[in-house]
Amino acid sequence: MTKLSVNINKIATLRNARGGEFPSVTEAAIKLQEFGAQGITIHPRPDERHITRKDVYDLKPLVKTEFNIEGNPHRDFIDMVLNVKPEQVTLVPDADDAITSNAGWNCKKHQDFLKEIISEFKNAGIRTSVFLDPNPEMVEFAAKTGTDRIELYTEAYAKDYADSSTSLRMTKELAIKPYFETAQKCVDFNLGVNAGHDLSLENLKYFADEIPNLLEVSIGHALISEALYMGLENTVQAYLKRLAKW
Template sequence: MTKLSVNINKIATIRNARGGELPSVTMAAVKLQEYGAQGITIHPRPDERHITRKDVYDLKPLITTEFNIEGNPHRPFVDMVLEVKPEQVTLVPDADDAITSNAGWDCRKHQEFLKSVIGEFKNAGIRTSIFLDPDPEMVKFAAETGTDRIELYTEAYAREYPQSPEKAIKDYYETALEATKYNLGINAGHDLSLENIRYFAEQIPNLLEVSIGHALISEALYLGMENTVQGYLKRLAKW
């Protein structure tokens, strides 16, 4: 079964809009795991506009499933991850002022930098994943960085899915096949939802994990958090 990791950034966004501690990101993480989520993802940014450094440390002892920390590997981020030691770190090349992640790595251009950073994490026993556009030709260069996994950036799939699922999935399928040749694990995330997740999971070989935040939290406003998590788990189950 493909694992579901829930990104709780949006919980922190709501909290920070009002100040104080409500809604609680730590309580959300605990409850999501009780409801069946198999991991918790956070993406702290330098301006702390949602997840803060304090959140990172507060969450660590509460994660009983898998802790995945995403971010651009600036030195402060790298040092924090090495101290916290989550099960997985996902490297994303987003600009400091980006509203959300909007591109994968050019692993050919940033080869030496990624090798160096990934080497630090692997020496600390932390599994690494790098955010990648659906481009089969980039997989070879991703593999050469030493990463354990790639995370497919799925915004284009989500955008094109309503018009043509077959067209939307094509580049992702080909990229996943290429990744399998290099023994890379495959994760995916960004704009996956209850509407489009089943088809994606059916079509992508060796899909190990999806990380879902914005859509899941939005859907939970109408369906409730537990029902929403269970909805994803049913769609990800092997059929």
């Protein structure tokens, strides 16, 4: 079964809008794990507009499932991750002022840079994943960095899947095709496959059913938004049902 890791950045965004400690990101992490989430993901950014450095350290002893820290590998980020030692670090090439992640790595261009950083994490016993666009040709270069996994950047899939219900030119099969091909290439290079960005209750099941060797999905914005109407526990359970293999 594909693991569900819940990104709690949006909880921190809501808290920071008013200051103080409510809603609590630590309580959210505890509750999400009680409700069935198999991991907690955070993406701290330099401006601390949602997850703060304090949150990172506060969460470490509370995550009993899998702690996944995402971010652009600036030196401060690298040192923090090495100090905290999460189970997984996901490297994302987002600009400091980006609203959200918006592209995967060019592993051919940045191969030496990534290889050096990944070796630091692996020497510390931290599993590594690199954010990747759906491009089979990039998988070979990702493998050469020494990464353990790739995380498929799924925004285009989510958009095309939504368009498939109204467009004569787009189908679910076309939406998933580059992702399937990229994941299949990862199997050839013995790379694990994670995925995330704009996956939701609407589009997750088809994606999880079609993608080979899908080990983990990281979902935040949609899950927290849907929880406003369904409740957090019900929403987590609904996601787990979408991921179940019957």
